[in-house]
Amino acid sequence: MSEDTFDVIVIGAGENGLVLGNYLGKAGQKVLVCERRLESGGGLSTEECTILGCWHNTGSYYHDTVQVTPIYQDLDLVNANAIYIHPPVQSSLLKRDGESLTLFSDLEQTEAEIARWSKEDAQAWRRHSEAFHSALSSHYQPYLLNPAQNGMGHEDFDSRSDSTPLEAVQAEFKHPMTQALLLSHFMVPRGILSNYEGAGRFLQLVVGTSASNRIVEGGSHELAQALWTEQLRNNGWVWDSTPIKRILIEEGKAVGVETSTGRELHAKVVVSTVDLQTTFQTLVGPEHIPQELAPQLQAFQLEEFSLFVIHAVMDEVPTVNAKDDHVSRALRWTLGFESAEDVQEHIAQIQAGKVPNRLGAVVSCPSLHDPSQALPGKHTFLLWQLVPSRLKSGDWSDVADSYAQQILDWVSEYLPNMKGKNVLRQVVMSPQDLVTKWQYPQGTVFGGKSAGAQLGADRPIPELANYRTPIKNLYLGGASMHPGAGIEGASGYVAAKVIADDLGISIPASV
């Protein structure tokens, strides 16, 4: 094989690209993973964007499905230095009056906490959590780790396949705080809005994982680093700063890629893990898109929201205006949502394309749980608020700074020292910045709307749902595919299985 010829070329070294590269490399394929950015990782990104010596997770942070897929174990990532921290106080919904509802890593504690507000909800929480864990290996893993199907053969999941998260949550949980906390976990990190049709099916998954948030010691990028290290051990190369300009197609077959510098690289198989639009409109090119596919690709819907992000460094650890002490130690604070109605109002503003003045955010102090992420004695701060990816009128760059200040003033009602001299530096990222940084389409970050026909067997569109494309030897493997976005590497894993099947080889997959 010449130095420009590989068995498999993967476009994009995000989690999915690296996962699929690793599995196929383990199966003996010579793999090249090409990455546009300076560093591999995609959404696994940690950067010194405020003060040198303080690390910020500029992409993903809450890794709540690590235990749901076998990837971490299969690829032995702990030995490549991806070490997860699972804080005992997981997720607090904090009300303006200082009352709170907290989820703990320990189910007994969570049940007792929910029972303070509603005994019925506490029982329902235990029931759904246990049901999720007992169906994990028999139903959820086969569903998530194989090409999409419409049903799971699990009554609890299938019976909610026409419900919205709001309907599912309200049917099973009665207290406004339980409802609001769950809907906030649908939004972050699942990327699912409360009125997304059909997404109520994930109720048990959300209950079962919302107290499983893990963070990577040293920052999320350490997971990318571990996958990168393993890729080199597993018969592969990762070339950073190598943007792919186009996929080479000859006689309806993908035969390789061309880099932005004009270098041609050849392979038996090409896999794109970048979003659907970029893959087809830019990398494949309209001239190679089969006629019958074009209207369906056009009809594929992006989610209508994005993230408004604030990273800051604080001189002191955040103080929390909470009646219960444990809240100040929570990994995640949900602010501004005290009921399902609050969530609905917030979402209505987003879906109307307005800058939401109905604020509601998910906030964390990463250095509280991992001091290695900040200079000694300093603290890092992370805030995400959902916002429209594009504004109906005006531009994010015109409003981002003043909006960030409005949000921080509001946050200081919950975290009183989150203001003044205690905030040493802050960096704001609006959806427009996400477009520049990640080149995600229109600043959306979840690979396409997880609702209606774009769920299950029809994700992203029926013709592409089995990870193959009408262009022979071209496969798909990113967050636009089932089971969607999130740090679980699942679509990379499924793509590796499908490609292995077509190549007549077997990958060392444990599910």
Ligand SMILES: Cc1cc2nc3c(=O)[nH]c(=O)nc-3n(C[C@H](O)[C@H](O)[C@H](O)COP(=O)(O)OP(=O)(O)OC[C@H]3O[C@@H](n4cnc5c(N)ncnc54)[C@H](O)[C@@H]3O)c2cc1C
């Ligand atoms: C700000 C933010 C916060 C998030 N928070 C969470 C969270 O807390 N928990 C969670 O589970 N999920 C979270 N997500 C979502 C999660 O990060 C993504 O679902 C996940 O990264 C998808 O992995 P991927 O490999 O499919 O794509 P990506 O991680 O996007 O990787 C794709 C890679 O392809 C590269 N690329 C693009 N075009 C080209 C090209 N032409 N040539 C070569 N390379 C190219 C990109 O640079 C990128 O590195 C978050 C995302 C963002 C942006």
